[in-house]
Each structure stands twice: as C-alpha cells, then as structure tokens.
Amino acid sequence: MVETTADSDLLDLRKGRPAAGQDPVKRAQIIEGARRVFIDKGFEAASMNDITREAGVSKGTIYVYFENKEELFEALIEEERGTIFKNLYEVLDHFDDLRKTLVKFGMGLSAKITSAKVIQAQRTVVGAADRIPELGARFYERGPKRGHDKVMAFLNQAVERGLLKIDDVDLAAYQFTELCLAGLFRQCIFSYRTKAPTQAEIERVVTSGVDVFLKAYATEKFLAEEKALQSA
Amino acid sequence: MVETTADSDLLDLRKGRPAAGQDPVKRAQIIEGARRVFIDKGFEAASMNDITREAGVSKGTIYVYFENKEELFEALIEEERGTIFKNLYEVLDHFDDLRKTLVKFGMGLSAKITSAKVIQAQRTVVGAADRIPELGARFYERGPKRGHDKVMAFLNQAVERGLLKIDDVDLAAYQFTELCLAGLFRQCIFSYRTKAPTQAEIERVVTSGVDVFLKAYATEKFLAEEKALQSA
Amino acid sequence: MVETTADSDLLDLRKGRPAAGQDPVKRAQIIEGARRVFIDKGFEAASMNDITREAGVSKGTIYVYFENKEELFEALIEEERGTIFKNLYEVLDHFDDLRKTLVKFGMGLSAKITSAKVIQAQRTVVGAADRIPELGARFYERGPKRGHDKVMAFLNQAVERGLLKIDDVDLAAYQFTELCLAGLFRQCIFSYRTKAPTQAEIERVVTSGVDVFLKAYATEKFLAEEKALQSA
Amino acid sequence: MVETTADSDLLDLRKGRPAAGQDPVKRAQIIEGARRVFIDKGFEAASMNDITREAGVSKGTIYVYFENKEELFEALIEEERGTIFKNLYEVLDHFDDLRKTLVKFGMGLSAKITSAKVIQAQRTVVGAADRIPELGARFYERGPKRGHDKVMAFLNQAVERGLLKIDDVDLAAYQFTELCLAGLFRQCIFSYRTKAPTQAEIERVVTSGVDVFLKAYATEKFLAEEKALQSA
DNA sequence: GATGAATGAGAATTCATTCAT
C-alpha cells in the first residue's frame, strides 16, 4: 500500500501533482494496461513494450511505479485477486435456509471462478508459478484459502446449530467447494471449455453438489425441519 | 503426427537409415531431452539450446523432426499424457468390493495427479494454454476426459448391479473425482503446496470422499451387503 | 564562464534572489555533489540522478546552471584542478638550500599527484579525454603545465645563482618532475598500485631523483658549497 | 588461449569449419572492429551495436566469441599490449656501445609509448581502470612492468661490466624510462598534445635523458672508455 | 541426413533531458 504522509497529502492538494510513482490514477492506468497484456499473453510472452503501448505511458514511467516486470505482475495479481473474491462471501453472512444459502453461495463461487476473466488470470498465475512460486502461493493464500476459511466458519455455525454433523470441517469445506466446481474448473483452466459455463450448467452442478453434501453431512434435525418447511 | 510413406519405408529396409525426421529412436531421444527441460523450466524459459544439449542431438536435427518449439512441446505433452494416465484405470476393471475399489482407484488418481512431476507438467500446459489453447484442450481430452469416461463406465456398472442409484452419472463421476482431490489439486498447481501430499493425506481425503459419495449415491442393497460383510 | 549582465546584477540587489543559474552558492553545491559522484564512479557511470541526490538540488536546477552532463563535468574539473595544485608551488618561493628545496617540493608534488583522490580525478579526465579532448588539454595546461612553468622559473633562478648549469631548462624541468614520479605515476593511473605510495616510498624516489638531477646539472660551485655546509 | 584437441584439429582440416567461437579469422575480425570502436570512443561510450557494425558480424556471433563487453575489451587490450611491446626490447639484447644502446632503446620506447595509437589504447585502459581495476593492473603488469624488468636486467649487466654504478637498480630503471619520456607521456594522455611527438623531439628528449642518466650512474671506467673511443 | 555457427529481431532495463506545474 502506498504510504502518504500528511505533509505530502497537503502538497498534493495544493499542487495537484503526485510524487514520483505515487499517482494512483497513473498506477491504475499502468495496471490496467498490464492486465490486458498479461491476461492475454501470459507472463513470459507479455513484453514491457506491449504494456507500455497498452497502458499509454512511457517505459520509464512504468519503471518508476514498479521495480520490474515481476513486481508489476505481482501488483496486478494482488489487485485482481481483490476484485475477484470481493463480495463473494457476503452470502454466507446471512443464515436463513441452509440449503438455499449453500446453493446461492456455491453458484456465486462457481460462476466467479469459472468466469473467462478469472480463469485467464488463474492460468497466468499458474503459468508463472514455476518461476515465481511465492506468487502462486500468495494468490492461493489470499484468495481460495481465505474463501475456504469463510466456508469453514459457516459450516461450523451450521454444526453448532445442529444442522450438520461433520467430523473434519476443514476437509468438508474443501469437499463442498470442489462439489460446486465439479468438472468445471479443470475443463476451464485447460481450455477444454473455451467459454465459461452457463448459469444453467452451474445451477445443475451446484444443486447436485449441495444434495450430495447434505446427504453426507445433514442431521436428522435438519432433514425434519426441511421436510416440515416443504409441506407447509 | 508422423507420416511415413511407402517409399521411405522401403528406404528404411534397404539402407537401414530412416528418412529425415523418421527415426523413432532419435525422435524419442529428442522428446526425452525436451521433457527434462520443459518440465524443469516451463515452456518459455526452456531454450532450444538446453534441449539440444539434454537430448544430445543437433539443433538442425530437432528442426527436422519438429517444425518449431511449440510443436515439440505439443508432441512431448502428447507423450507425457499417455505416460501419466497409463495403468491408472486398471483398478476399475476388477469389480470386487465397491468401496474398496473406489478408495483404491481414488488414491491412485489423487497420488498421480498431485505428484510433483505431473503437477509441473500440468502447470506448463495451463501456462501455455493461453497461447496454444488446443494444446490444453487435447491434454484434457485425452487425459482427464478419458479417465472421466472410465469412471462413468464403472459407475454405470455399479448402478446396473443395484449398488448405486445415480440420476446423472456424468456429473456423479466428476463429483467423485473432485472429492478425491478435495483441497489438494488447487493447492498444488498454485504452488501453495510445494511438495506432493503424503500417502496419509491422500488416504484421509479419499476415504472421506468415498464416504460422502456413497452416502449420497449408495443403495439400501449396497449398505445392507456391506453391513453383512463387516459383521461377518 | 558564467556571464552576469548589469540587469541581473540589479535584480540581485533588488530582490535578493540571483538570476537563473547565477547563484554561486547553489552552483558550488551542485559542483560539490558532482565531485563526489564523478570522482567516485567516473564520467559515464555517474548518473545525473546520483548528482541530483548528492547535491540536494533538483534535476531542472542543474540544467539551469549547466548545459549538460559534459559541461558540468568540465566545470568540476576546472575547479578540481585549482584545488589540487593549490599551495603546491609555495615551497619554490623560498630559496634556501637548493637540494633541500628540491626534495621538499618534489615530495609534495609526488605525494599530491599520486594521492588516491587526484589519481582518480586524473583517470576520469584521461578517460574522458577521447570524447572531450579540450578538457584534458585544459586540465594539463592549467595544472601540470603551470607547475612546469614554476619549476622552470625556479631552475632559472638557480642557474642565475650559479648553482646549476642547464642548457635546456624546459627539458630539465620535465626531467626533474619525472624523476620525482619515477615508477609511481604510471603504476597509479593503471591501478597496478591500488593504494597511494607511502611517504617513505616517495622519499626514496624523490631523494634519489634529486641526486640524479643534481649529479647531472649541479655546478662545481654548488657542490663545493654543499660540501662546506655538511662539514660545518 | 583457445584450446584445440588433436581431434578437433583434424576435424578443422577436414571440414574447414571451426567450432563455435573458435574461428581465429572471425575472432580477429571482431577484435579489429572492437579496436576501432573502443579506441575511438572509450569503453563506456562504445556500444556493442557499433562493434557489430564495424566488425561486420552479427551481435550473436560476438557473444559466442566473447562472454560480454568487458571480456571483449580485455581480449582486445591483451592483443593490443602484445602488439605494442613486441620487438621493443630486442635492442637491449645486443650490448655494444652503452650510450648508443640506451639512446636507441629509449627512442624506440618513447616513440612507441607516445604514438597516437598506443596513447589512445592507454587512455581507454586508464578510463576503464576505475570500473575494471584488474584490467589496468594486468595491462601494466604484462606491458610496462615487463619492459621495466628488461631494462633492469640490462642495467645489471652494465653494472657487472663495471660501466655503471647503481645502488638501486630497480629505481634507476624507472628513472631511465621516465627520463626518456620526460614531458611527453603526460602531455599525450591528457591530449594536451594531439599529435605524437616528432622523431626530432624524441631524439632531443632521449639524448638528454641518457646524458642525465649516465652523469648520475656512469663509472670512471665507462667515461674513460668513451673518451678514448671518441678521440679515436 | 546431420550439424552447429551465424543470425538479428526483440527482450528488460537505464538515464540524460524536457517541460508542465
């Protein structure tokens, strides 16, 4: 995160000219160009010249804002991750109907992760993971890992309420996620599918996945409640 | 695909010297060198010089056998795929104890797919999938897809025998696979895990995965039989 | 050379603010920064950014005071030369004991010219002499050449006093200087020696050099006087 | 030095195609181009592109023959040194007339070292000595230093023959060399002189230098012999 | 048919200089 002292802030306001490498508009402009090029070509094949052209800034400027190609890429991924997983977990905050919540969340997750844009970003990270393993690790940690934690927290709540009976919540959380992506994720990153799955496909997968999950982990109590609800 | 005309075959027989780009031994030698380099460095970072050195053939020779770097990589992946998934599905041919078979197969699958070597190969394919989408598609098609078909066939058998009750076998097959890889695959390709999972980890995941799967899809008949077997 | 018009002088008086590129304090500040950087890194390796940082002024300001990097370097060398050879020739103003004076002067000269700082400056000038020949010429002219003139004047005095007998005083002056630097100068600029010679080394070289010089040029009169002095 | 096994030599003869980076003609061609550019512009200002153009080879080829710019420069200087000091010391092998030999050698030395070409090479080495100090050291060691040793050996002979009386032969050798270059060397490397000294100038300097040297170090025996010779 | 020396476009990065603020 860019640090700005109160003084320089004042200066900014007065003069309207940000310090070197500090103009957030320019930074965003560079990252936007970088996004297009990196996502389009992958890390290695993307040239700083391409990014220069795409971002509409000079080469020197990029190097004022980012130490080197790698760092620029990292910054982009950092941003991308934030964008991708934003608003994804809000669904889990409202605890209404367990099955409905799981389906709703699962569909959001599945749609997000298999969207063309996100798949391409993930491909780029995976492709670069050989040369910059920490990058991939960081991406996973602050993205999927964080999501996993949220799911765990949610499942724990359900267990406490007596709706689910789970021995290994950690593993169950992974199982839930995978069930929501069943068959989709790998097809997408390997570009076997060249288009993102449709809403209908996702619904089919997620509904079935939640079914499986609940058959495995739901308590009698939950089933009874659900039955009562439906007959009402 | 290597094309061999009748003429060149004749030539082979007469002179004992294969036509240009036709010697399968040399071809294998090149691919073997390429494997080491590509797997080790990834597509872009691998240089044709490295491959030349590793394969022990001259640069010109490589270009006789393969149009360019990309094609060489494709050929390698084609081979690699075959090697990876070979012997993986034999377990499914013997139908003894359903649960045991599923666990055994699941563990083989999970261990294979998350092994360091295979993960790296997959990373390379994924990384290249943007530039050469058909490559990733073909990899998926002849690898995971074929496996998927085998699993479907197996599940169908189980359904016929009244052991499982599945509406959508295609989807169930995906679910089974994903459950066996729950949490492992993504951690590996993003290099969040830098080492392959241990046998114990895999066993834990697969056992639990099969549990979930059977709770969702097993018939009364299967459960009764299993109970009988255990009390015996 | 800095030009100051009557107008800007007036301006100076009126506003207390020097005209662009006219403030001698700032000029000195820039040159001081440039000295550190140029001497430390050499002409090419020194970056204007380094100088900016070292001098504590902005890049724009430097370009107000100096047309470009080359001119700044020239100005620095101009100054440096003055500093180096200052106070070096005072010894020659007192004419006491000829031998002692020659040794004393020779040692000062030798120590100065082979000091780490001066050697580096000379290296930089020599290195730049190809690209900016006048620079080297000017450096020589106002440095070594001026020293040479002082030595000539001194030797002429000694000749007039009947202490030396020299046909070609110009040449003899060169010979004297070279004898004082015998073996040292070239070793230093080629960085065969990485450290400046010690006082003892210099003393050895200069004493011997003066010996040789006097054996070649001293008159009977001088030798007699010296003998008398020693026996006294 | 390039190492060539007997085998590859045979290969060379048979096929007429040198191994990579082994063709002496191409190597010479590159060095020749490098010489022109380096000597003309100095180390830093010379670009590999310039050398490419001047040498008439491709950039890649240069990098096959030389690791990098620095190494190419070193190789050039190595060559240059060899060329410069070749045949310089032969004069000292014949011991005829001491004064004549010294003058003859001194003139050769002086002419060589102050020749335009050699001065420029020395300037380049000196200029680069800051960045690559070992280079300057090596140049000095294998050039001037070696010459110094030859002079010492010669002086020692003269001492043994009773022609010279020298306490510190090492120092005397330096003094002799410097006397032969008196006033010339520094004027040349600082480009105060833009042209090499004329033969007449050199003769004047060296003759006088030898005079001074002999006045300081010649024995009575030598002087007597010389007198006898002249009156003959 | 095989070789590997040569090619040269293109890579990332630097830095003297400019000019809007």
Added chain:
DNA sequence: AATGAATGAATTCTCATTCAT
C-alpha cells in the same frame, strides 16, 4: 526560478531459427 515526473532512445544481451558445410 525551481521542481521532479515523465519521456523514449539507447543499452546489453538472449535465443528461435536458418543454412552452408
């Protein structure tokens, strides 16, 4: 008048591909 963010040409070096031997 002073600033320093932005520029982009120029730098060194790499490497897929070609083609004479």
